Amino acid sequence: xRNILSRDNREVLEQFAWSNVLLxxxxxxxxxxxxxxxxxAAMRATTxxxxxxxxxxYPCIVIxxxxxxxxxxxxxxxxxxxxxxxxxxxxxxxxxxxLDAVSGWRPVLAKHLGHLKGVEIEDKRYSLAIHYRRSRQKxxxxxxxxxxxxxxxxxxxxxxxxxxxxxxxxxxxKGMALERERIRLTCDTAVYxxxxxxxxxxxxxxxxxxxxxxxxxxxxVSRAAYCIRDQRQIDExxxxxxxxxxNRRGARGARA
Ligand SMILES: [Mg+2]
Numbered sequence: 050x051r052n053i054l055s056r057d058n059r060e061v062l063e064q065f066a067w068s069n070v071l072l073x074x075x076x077x078x079x080x081x082x083x084x085x086x087x088x089x090a091a092m093r094a095t096t097x098x099x100x101x102x103x104x105x106x107y108p109c110i111v112i113x114x115x116x117x118x119x120x121x122x123x124x125x126x127x128x129x130x131x132x133x134x135x136x137x138x139x140x141x142x143x144x145x146x147x148l149d150a151v152s153g154w155r156p157v158l159a160k161h162l163g164h165l166k167g168v169e170i171e172d173k174r175y176s177l178a179i180h181y182r183r184s185r186q187k188x189x190x191x192x193x194x195x196x197x198x199x200x201x202x203x204x205x206x207x208x209x210x211x212x213x214x215x216x217x218x219x220x221x222x223k224g225m226a227l228e229r230e231r232i233r234l235t236c237d238t239a240v241y242x243x244x245x246x247x248x249x250x251x252x253x254x255x256x257x258x259x260x261x262x263x264x265x266x267x268x269x270v271s272r273a274a275y276c277i278r279d280q281r282q283i284d285e286x287x288x289x290x291x292x293x294x295x296n297r298r299g300a301r302g303a304r305a
Contacts, residue, residue: 050264050267050268050269050271050273050275050276051274051275051276052267052275052276052277052278053261053263053275053276053277053286054277054282054285054286054289058275061261061275062261062289062290062293063293065238065240065261066290066293066294066297067293067294067297068237068238069235069236069237069238070107070236070237070238070239070240071107071108071109071110071227071230071231071234071236071238071239071240072103072107072108072109072110072239072240072290073109073110073111073112073227073230073239073240073241073242073251074109074110074111074112074241074242074243075111075112075113075223075241075242075243075244075245075247075248075265076090076111076113076115076120076123076124077090077113077114077115077244077245078243078244078245078265078280079242079243079244079265079280079283080092080096080100080111080124080283081093081096081123081280082280082281083210083280085182090123091123092123093284095284096283096284096287097127099284099287099288099291100124100127100128100129100287101126101127101128102291103287103290103291104127104128104129104130105128106290106291106294106295107290107294108130108234108236109127109128109129109130110129110130110131110132110133110230110234111124111129111131111132111133112132112133112136112137112223112226112227112230112241112243112251113132113133113134113136114134114135114136114176114178114207114209114214114245114247115134115135115173116134116135116139116173116174116175117132117133117134117135117139117140118134119134119173120132120134130234131230131234133223133226133230134173134175135173135174135175135176135216135220136176136207136214136216136220136221136222136223136226136247136250137220137221137222137223137224137225137226137227138175138176138216138220138221138226139175141226141229142220142221142226143175146217147175147176147216147217147220148174148175150204150217151172151174151175151176151177151217153201154177154201154204154215155170155172155177157197157200157201158170158177158179158197158198158201161193161196161197161200162179162193162194162197165184165190165193166184166185167181167182167183167184167185167186167190168180168181168183168184168190168193168194169181169183175216175217175220176214176215176216176217176220177214177215178209178212178213178214178215179194179198179212179213179214179215180211180212181194181211181212181213182210182211182212187211191213194213195213198213198215201215203218204216204217204218205217205218205220205222207222207246207247207250208246209245209246209247210245214247222247222250223243223247223248223250223251224250224251224253224254225250227239227241227251227254228254237259238258238259238260238261239256239259239260239261240260240261240263240290241260241261241262241263242262242263242264242265242277242283242286243263243264243265243273244264244265244266244280248264248273249271249272249273252264252271252272252273252274253272261274261275262274262275263275263276263277263286264276264277265277265279265280265282265283266278266279266280
């Protein structure tokens with residue numbers, strides 16, 4: 050995978066930065082480092098400061114697998130225009146139909162997984178995340194989870210790092226959410242950056258010249274076109290985007 054920040058790809062980055070572009074970010078593992086306790090998932094102070102400056106030059110949104118309310122508390126005050134939660138379900142597709150589906154799953158999963166040590170069901174109302182990070186027998190835990198999920202009927206399953214996400218069939222994914230938001234915010238192009246399996250729903254969108262996809266960390270099987278080295282490099286990416294538009298504004302001022 051090619052690093053978007055390498056000098057060879059500078060032109061691609063500038064082309065997008067100069068267009069009527071929407072910048073969209075995943076949260077955990079992208080804007081914020083992965084932490085063992087999701088309750089402490091703050092951005093680094095440097096990232097936050099850069100994001101605050103970036104939102105003055107670009108429309109920026111966050112698309113997360115977490116519940117919207119949960120992410121809001123981390124990005125409030127940064128100038129981010131919208132937070133889409135639950136892999137894109139919230140806020141625009143937050144239908145009672147999905148709530149009903151998810152509440153029907155809870156007792157089934159509790160019955161079949163409740164006894165498993167280290168397996169935790171995170172209830173995000175419009176989707177569930179079944180974590181097995183703390184399990185000592187991860188392979189067995191995963192098998193048991195998938196077996197229980199199979200009892201739920203038609204669901205959308207998204208894998209992740211030691212987590213299995215389940216969404217109602219027919220729920221939008223991150224790719225659909227991004228496109229919807231780009232149109233709503235009247236942008237022509239979008240840049241999306243994410244680190245996980247759920248982000249592949251954006252990476253697989255086929256929008257040549259209109260969508261720039263970037264993965265945090267290179268991965269051979271990813272459909273993203275570019276990568277950054279690791280989560281720490283997000284600051285360098287934000288800085289690069291900032292510099293491009295700031296200079297452009299300066300250049301315009303000089304001409305006037
Ligand atoms: Mg992530």
